[in-house]
Amino acid sequence: MFWSKRKKKKKQYPFIDVTIQDVRNAVITFSDRLSKGVFTTILVNEDNSIDFEQLAHIIGGIPTKNFYMSKETFDIFEEEEKEIPATLDSVQRAVDGYVKQFKQPPIITFDPNFRVNYHVLMQEGFLDFRPDIPLYIHKDGMITHIKPSK
Structure with missing residues (x-):
């Protein structure tokens, strides 16, 4: 008997315009839903950009611009302050x-x-x-x- 493995399709989200406050609210919501022992830092890529694939279901899409977050303080910044x-x-x-x-x-x-x-x-x-x-x-x-x- 052959077992077929279905690849789980990744949901495609539209690109959307969001404010920094929208991103902050989404991060707070995401953080509140995390299991014990899982930290908000899982949202932060190596370059401090935010991984919006994990937030898309909360904000309804992928932002058209990048946002950045400190792994230590969780402050969020726009592109012009990414350093x-x-x-x-x-x-x-x-x-x-x-x-x-x-x-x-x-x-x-x-x-x-x-x-x-x-x-x-x-x-x-x-x-x-x-x-x-x-x-x-x-x-x-x-x-x-x-x-x-x-």
């Missing part, structure tokens, strides 16, 4: 390592915005480049590219 997620990932790992070793955040002394001190991270071997943008540390230890409001 920021990789920077966030590197600096967040560096900050985490520094805090684990020194039990304090690597912030610029007396900076009211808690700006990350790249010099100390590089000096201590946690970071091998100096980012072009300022990053800030939240109270929860997560970094952001958004300057805190007073």
Whole structure:
């Protein structure tokens, strides 16, 4: 007797225009539906672009433009800011390592915005480049590219 194997057809989704908020909402919905032990990082490709094949069923299609996401902070960016997620990932790992070793955040002394001190991270071997943008540390230890409001 012959067993026939049917190839599961991949559903074709249309290309659609979406906003960054649409993408954020889709990622949140996707994340909420994940099984225990599965992380949102499965959406992020090596170049930090978002794999929309996994989100298409939620947003109703494949976006006409690329979006990018940090694997560490889950911040989402559009094409013109696509270099920021990789920077966030590197600096967040560096900050985490520094805090684990020194039990304090690597912030610029007396900076009211808690700006990350790249010099100390590089000096201590946690970071091998100096980012072009300022990053800030939240109270929860997560970094952001958004300057805190007073």
